[in-house]
Amino acid sequence: MPISIRLKLSLMMFLQFFIWGAWFVTMGTYLSQRFSASGAQMGMAYETQSIGAIIAPFIIGLIADRYFAAQKILALLHLVGAALLFSAAYSGSFSSFYPYILLYMVVYMPTLALVNAISFRQLAEKTAQFAHIRVLGTVGWITAGLLIGWFGWEGSQNLQFTFMLAAGASLALGVFSLTLPDTPPQATQQRPTIRQLLGLDALALLKDRAYLVFFLASVLICIPLAFYYQNANLYLNDLGISGAAAKMSLGQMSEIAFMLLLPLFLRRYGIKATLLVGMLAWVLRYVLFAYGNSGEQVWMLFFGILLHGICYDFFFVSGQIYTEQKAGREIKAAAQGLITLATYGVGMLLGFRLAGYITDLHHLDSGYQWWQIWLIPAGIAALVLVVFVLSFPKQRRLPV
Incomplete structure (x- = not known):
């Protein structure tokens, strides 16, 4: 190029x-x-x-x-x-x-x-x-x-x-x-149906028990994910952490590092272990946020931020790879469209609604009861993890 x-x-x-x-x-x-x-x-x-x-x-x-x-x-x-x-x-x-x-x-x-x-x-x-x-x-x-x-x-x-x-x-x-380089429409493309636009052709994948469990877990894990996007910066500023947005960028820095480690981890330990590590990181992150502070426990806050790379890469990116591997050639695009719609659309919509309700529920005249707010998504992530462990069958390692 x-x-x-x-x-x-x-x-x-x-x-x-x-x-x-x-x-x-x-x-x-x-x-x-x-x-x-x-x-x-x-x-x-x-x-x-x-x-x-x-x-x-x-x-x-x-x-x-x-x-x-x-x-x-x-x-x-x-x-x-x-x-x-x-x-x-x-x-x-x-x-x-x-x-x-x-x-x-x-x-x-x-x-x-x-x-x-x-x-x-x-x-x-x-x-x-x-x-x-x-x-x-x-x-x-x-x-x-x-x-x-x-x-x-x-x-x-x-x-x-x-x-x-x-x-x-x-x-x-x-x-x-x-x-930018000219990128015209593909002349051979036919008008897509509503079913194709929503990725519904990929619903056939849900007949596979392993993928069904992964799909449901992906939707549900987006509920605690929404708490982070909505409340993390407000929380850090409420604690008096200066330059909170800049410090939160450490999470994206860790994302780059763990992206490089992800293929190695998938090859060595397989998709189930990789997804479990990603979900466990969500539980740990919110527990750290619940008990961290701007004093002696400030390390908990930074550790929680740095876990972003594992939280995102080991679950969402590995999930995209898993979807690519499970889908046949005819429905690869539909499968990616369906998982994106289910997670960023339905899952996070539910998550933001719940996060807003929980935040209001724990907002007193004296301020936010942050430790209670953060323990709720920690509990949801832990519940999703347990159900996933018990339901997801053992899988062979992916040829990543």
Whole structure:
């Protein structure tokens, strides 16, 4: 691949995830500081991600894949997104903020598939080369967190600037997308059915007991996952941890390291052990958050953040690999679409609803009862782990 194209794709990935990381991590803190938002309102704001994930297949499958070049619709969506983020930054109340962020996630979530499509069309060795391009996305997310910490917006209660920063990056990516390699619709593509868009052709996989157990566990483990996205930054700021967003970027740094270890672990110990380690990490992370503090137990908080690499890679990434291995050639794309819809759509939607309810339930005049809030997702993750251990049959090691 020409170096100029590699650099363009890498910058595209960097900006794509920089935009998301610039506001998503600290949104709960922003809503609490700016609007004194309730847990239910924070849950509503975060569940817009799930709504966007549910709608995204229709935008991609019915519009982008048939009528427009991918780079052009990517440009349009990011330019519209920039306007929505600027509007969100100047909202004076939660009721005016919510419609902007809901519309934003509806236009942002489809861009995740678009940047992948643009990248894969240019890659000769898709498996090996894509990892080198995609890692720049994680670097972008990390950079956003470090910048927020460097500017000190959390401590000065100026987190509206995160939306302006994201809007500026979205504007830049919108314009830059027009310079990306041309990625026209595949001329041979037929109009997809609703069943194909939702990945329902992959439901046949659920006849396999092992995959059914994994599928249900994936949906359920997203419930405790939502607690982290919604509450972690608010929690750290509530404890007085300075530069919380920057410190949370340590989790993405560990994600890069454990991504490199994942294939080795899968080869040596197999898929069941890998998934179990991922779920166990979720339990441990929330227990550490429950009993950590900004004093002598501050190490618990940092250890919990660093567990992100295991939490995400050993369950979600290994699950994507497992799905790829289990699906036949005809339904590989449908299978990935189905697991994404089930987890980021249904699972996290339920998770954000529950996280909002639990947060409100443990919010007193004296503040949040954080140890009780964190023990609930720890318990849910532990329950999912136990059921998984008892139900998932022994599997041969994957040829990763």
